[in-house]
Amino acid sequence: MSTKTIAELAAEHGGFDPRIAISFMGKAGHGGFLGMDYVGHGEDWVELSIDWREDLVGDPNTGVLASAVVISLMDNATSMSIWTKLQEFRPQVTMDLRVDYLRPSPKGAKVYGRGYCYHLSHSIGFVRGIAHNGNLDEPLAHVSGTFIRVGDRLG
């Protein structure tokens, strides 16, 4: 595991690169436990994934993933969408998240989470996101939330 901080990595690479960030965020701590992988990103979005695993199951009768796996995935994807839109890393914490579960994530299926940052104010990053199993048009959950910047603020 790298001992560098996200801020140091961002400085080295001339901005925030979600692909580089997840290469260690997905190996350390809770992200490492879940095995979070980079899928893709755009100007204001980041998509990550987690493979289905027996020890992530929330209902042993059906093999459905614990819904908190989706929360962790969407927390990271939406958080990174803010740094991606900013093109730099700024310390922030999750203020709140809401998740609507449209359907369960079935046994054996990889779960994808795409987080979008749709607005940035001086202190707050407004995000939304979709969790799915490989087709964005067949969402399994919708997410919305806010992050608050800590330390330096914009503007």
Next chain:
Amino acid sequence: MTTPDPRTELLPPYARALDMIITGLHNGAPLIEMPFANKVQGRPGFLHGGAISGLLEMAAVAAIQHALHERGDEATFKQVNVTIDFMRGGTPQTTYAVGEVTRLGRTMANVEARAWQDDPAKPITIAYLHYLLKRV
């Protein structure tokens, strides 16, 4: 480490993987503990919000199961949504959580689950969850 209650065996694989245990009842609902470890850490030195959310989800599920059992109800339930307020950072120590079933109706249940560390009166995170109840 507190002695696990036999109900710990009922926790799903996800909870067992994060070493969550049920240690008894708190305000009439199962109390769940989660030890701090690298696998629940987010930014260095703090719990990952998703891991706290997982603890709250397990506390909410245990609270509904307990409440249904108490009234002899064999309904099954499915989570519809959750709203989570992250109020304080989780530090490297044991985290406790308990769910309160604020309403157990015929077709749905409302649950409020709280997580704390040092002081139950200072929650680090609160989750508000809605469940659909189903009867065969």
